[in-house]
Amino acid sequence: MAGKQREMRLSEYLDKYAEKEAKVIMADIVPPDTAPYLESGTELFDIEKTPEPSEEVDRAFGGRPNVPAANVIRAIQRDIGSSGYDLHISDRSYTGYSVWEVARFVIVHDNTDHMRYISEVFDCDDFAEVLCGAVNRVLRGIPFGIIWYYGKNSDGSWWGHATNIGYCHRQDRIYMVEPQNDRFYRFNKGAWRPGMIIL
Numbered sequence: 001m002a003g004k005q006r007e008m009r010l011s012e013y014l015d016k017y018a019e020k021e022a023k024v025i026m027a028d029i030v031p032p033d034t035a036p037y038l039e040s041g042t043e044l045f046d047i048e049k050t051p052e053p054s055e056e057v058d059r060a061f062g063g064r065p066n067v068p069a070a071n072v073i074r075a076i077q078r079d080i081g082s083s084g085y086d087l088h089i090s091d092r093s094y095t096g097y098s099v100w101e102v103a104r105f106v107i108v109h110d111n112t113d114h115m116r117y118i119s120e121v122f123d124c125d126d127f128a129e130v131l132c133g134a135v136n137r138v139l140r141g142i143p144f145g146i147i148w149y150y151g152k153n154s155d156g157s158w159w160g161h162a163t164n165i166g167y168c169h170r171q172d173r174i175y176m177v178e179p180q181n182d183r184f185y186r187f188n189k190g191a192w193r194p195g196m197i198i199l
Contacts, residue, residue, distance in 0.1 A: 031124065042191070047107070097166075098168050106131070106177060112131045113181050115127065149162075
């Protein structure tokens with residue numbers, strides 16, 4: 001089955017790797033020269049120019065659809081890629097939220113983007129963790145987490161970045177959020193390489 005990725009259950013993973021030494025991967029690369037979403041070929045998701053479907057606005061909290069984890073995994077494999085990274089899925093199903101609902105919360109109610117960037121102390125991964133917690137605290141059951149990904153600077157050196165990743169059940173697509181300035185964008189498969197995704 002060339003090209004087909006096999007799903008592994010957590011219990012199987014624990015049994016198989018229980019005796020193996022953990023891999024410790026230390027960051028030895030620098031942050032990107034510019035914000036990755038500004039790179040040529042990256043599709044920005046403009047919340048203001050893409051209106052939210054009216055039926056989504058009218059949906060009551062209790063009427064949200066159940067989204068099987070398999071739908072989220074398929075969208076990640078299609079929109080991010082199917083190899084070269086670790087994908088950690090913590091739930092068998094999620095609560096369906098749209099990118100517009102997440103944008104409304106992030107832009108209007110959350111203030112993670114107002115926090116101060118401090119290299120090695122409170123940098124990209126810390127911003128992503130704070131926003132992930134804030135979104136999950138309010139939008140319960142949402143498929144929203146953190147992605148670490150990599151690219152190359154103009155001089156050929158690698159850069160690394162952590163940001164947030166989510167799944168929009170209305171579009172059946174993956175979106176990314178830059179927690180340092182609330183920009184929504186799509187993963188640029190032609191320029192970036194995923195490293196780890198945790199949902």
